[in-house]
Amino acid sequence: MSDPLAAYLKYLTLERDASPHTLRSYRSDLREFQVFVGRDKPLGEVDGRTVRAYLAHLHTRGLDGASVARKLAALRSWFRFLVRRGKLARNVARDVRGPRLGRTLVSFLPIDEAQVLVDGKAVGGAARERDVAILELLYATGLRVSELSSLDIEDVDRAGATVRVLGKGRKERIVPFGRRAARALDAYLGPRAERRGTLFTNHRGGRLSVRAIHAIVRKSAAASGIARRVSPHTLRHTFATHLLDAGADLRVIQELLGHSRLSTTQRYTHVGADRLMRVYDAAHPRARGA
Numbered sequence: 430m431s432d433p434l435a436a437y438l439k440y441l442t443l444e445r446d447a448s449p450h451t452l453r454s455y456r457s458d459l460r461e462f463q464v465f466v467g468r469d470k471p472l473g474e475v476d477g478r479t480v481r482a483y484l485a486h487l488h489t490r491g492l493d494g495a496s497v498a499r500k501l502a503a504l505r506s507w508f509r510f511l512v513r514r515g516k517l518a519r520n521v522a523r524d525v526r527g528p529r530l531g532r533t534l535v536s537f538l539p540i541d542e543a544q545v546l547v548d549g550k551a552v553g554g555a556a557r558e559r560d561v562a563i564l565e566l567l568y569a570t571g572l573r574v575s576e577l578s579s580l581d582i583e584d585v586d587r588a589g590a591t592v593r594v595l596g597k598g599r600k601e602r603i604v605p606f607g608r609r610a611a612r613a614l615d616a617y618l619g620p621r622a623e624r625r626g627t628l629f630t631n632h633r634g635g636r637l638s639v640r641a642i643h644a645i646v647r648k649s650a651a652a653s654g655i656a657r658r659v660s661p662h663t664l665r666h667t668f669a670t671h672l673l674d675a676g677a678d679l680r681v682i683q684e685l686l687g688h689s690r691l692s693t694t695q696r697y698t699h700v701g702a703d704r705l706m707r708v709y710d711a712a713h714p715r716a717r718g719a
Contacts, residue, residue, distance in 0.1 A: 433507075450575075455503050458499070462504060480525045488528075508523070536666070543671070547664075552564070563577065563629060564613075568668055570605075571685055573661075580627075582624060594687065597689075643660060646660055669685075672685075679691065
């Protein structure tokens, strides 16, 4: 194995079916570590102190805890691969403690603001029907913005009101959507509904980019009078929160969001205080007095 990093990236591509975005992130993070330790230094000479010094270096550069933790996770994964291939005796990065991360919750919209936004009454312009369909589908399905951007017309089952999504790790899932989103899609597609090809297109007919979808959501929220900053991820979190508040099972939400672990879903969702009080009042024998 003349190039351990190239071998690892090849493994991620061929055996783990990693996305181009994942490959770019791992390549960047691990090359940064190579530069820190020196490309000529054998990885077998790297120990826990070296890894801790690298994390300290990242901290002095002003990186936040989440970024440092991500880079440490990349190192652990790379070293684990090299141990399995017999190129390292042990995974020294596994014994290094990462930064403590606070549990941060992504903001969500209350039901009234979400409805005002996705109704699209404040959305104008030549692409209004497309933009309303984007807003409705994001809220109706909780898709990641990258998943929405990559949809083709044939991924939408209009009769069954479902959409076929290729998520992280190239895992496929089927997500339902409601009547409002169905009407918005029909209004946008028109005769194109019977064709094949890209679902959401730009004015040149090409695939609408992730950045463009972010801009559409942000501008639509501002036009709807929503003061806070709103992104496609806000609508994803809003989708999950509203389902949970209405009594949906967390495992069902996990499946709809495409999370491999329930703990990830728990970070995206939380129970509103009103629902907590209702459940408490209904269930606790001392809640209503003697």
